[in-house]
Amino acid sequence: MSADTKKRVLIVANELSPYLEFTDFAQILNKLAIKTFDAGLEVRVIMPRFGIINERRHRLHEVVRLSGINVIIDKDDYPLIIKVASLPNARLQVYFMDNDDYFKRKSVFRDDQDNFFEDNAERMIFFCKSALETVKKFGWPPHVIHCHGWMTSLIPLYLKTAYKKEPVFSYSKTIFTAQQPQFSEILNDQFTRKAMISNEIKEKDLEVFKEGTNMALTLGASKYADVVVFGEDNLDPQIVEEVKPSRYKKVLKYEDSWKEDITPLLDLYKSLTES
Template sequence: MSVQSKKRILIITNELSPYLEITDFATILNKLSVKTFDSGMEIRVIMPRFGIINERRHRLHEVVRLSGINVVVDKEDHPLLIKVASLPNARLQVYFMDNEDFFKRKTVFRDEQELFHDDNAERLIFFCKSALEIVKKFGWPPEVIHCHGWMTSLIPMFLKTAYKKEPVFVHSKSIFTAQNPQFPENFGDDFVKKILNSAALKEKDVELFAGANNEALTAGACKYADYVIQGQEDLDKDILAEVKAAKGKKLIPYNPDWMENIDPLFDLYQNLTED
């Protein structure tokens, strides 16, 4: 397979084994990434550089030529640092989006007292925009963009709105892993305003996110994604109903064997790159 003919898969996730494991999908995505790479496709993975990720152990290093971008979040510029590591037992690259204000802390979504970080909304927006901005800088157009985790939930919407005319994303198909809510907190009444202040969007683009909670993030992501993976067997019935009712939406049903056999998910990647 020549370099020019290789299909490109991009995974954007807030968890990936061995760096951070929140759900079983951290391991599933690891196996899926390796299998995709071994198949001859080009694959890159993007995730946040949470402070609990040990840079020395995992051999992260800054990519100076890619760093230096400023990402606008709620009308404020935030510098983006890019770090990279090679996934153990594979030669594929994992890119870590870093920012001292958002990710230096040694916690993930909650502080030492188990309180939800009060800037998680800004961290969400920053990560989603950072992931897309760095792909633009790569000049690397992916056929498939698989979004996993609530911190990726704005990406399917951005791809259909603010970034829809970007050449690198014109032919991209998005997948979102739908899971049950992982936090009960609310981002606040100004959440939608913060999104609108961060990108060229219309109010109708973000209306599904107005609930400003985990359920709203999932609903919005499912609306805009081209494909939705049922990430849990007991996924909320309302979410399932909305996905099944959406015109042109394709649902990938939950499979209890994914942990041992990721072939069905790999087949989805293959099928989407052949369309």
């Protein structure tokens, strides 16, 4: 496979083993990234640089050539710091989106009193926009963008609206991993307004997200993704009901065997790069 014809897969995730693990899918994504690379596809991974990720142990370092990106959220500028590490036992790179306001704290989604951070909505918007701006900066057009975790929920929407005219995404197909809700709180009431990062996004586009629950994020991401992967067995019936397979939407049901054999997911990647 020549460099010109190489297929490119971008994984954008909340979690990835060994950096951070919330669910079993963190290890599945690790195996999937490595197997995809071994199959001859180009792979890059983007995730948040949560403060609990040990930079020294995992050998993160800042990517100076990608510096200078400012991410605007609700007219405020937030400097984006991009760090990178090599995935252990693999020759592929993981890029970490960092910002002192949103990711310096030494916890993930909750404070030390177990309170859900009030700015988790803004952190999600920052991360989703940062990931897409970083790909633009790469000049690296992905054939497949696999979004995993609730913090990636806005990416399928953004690709269909704010970024739909960007050449780097002109043939990108999106996958979203649907899972059980991981928080019971509601995002702050400014969420959908701040999520409108471009004039290309209309209020009606965010209708499905407006309740600000984890379920609403899952249903919204699933609506705009090209393919939905059920990331767990026995998903909430509402997700199963809403995300029915149709001629417009491909659904890949969870298999416990993925923990050992991720071939069905790799085959999904391959099929999307060829369509």
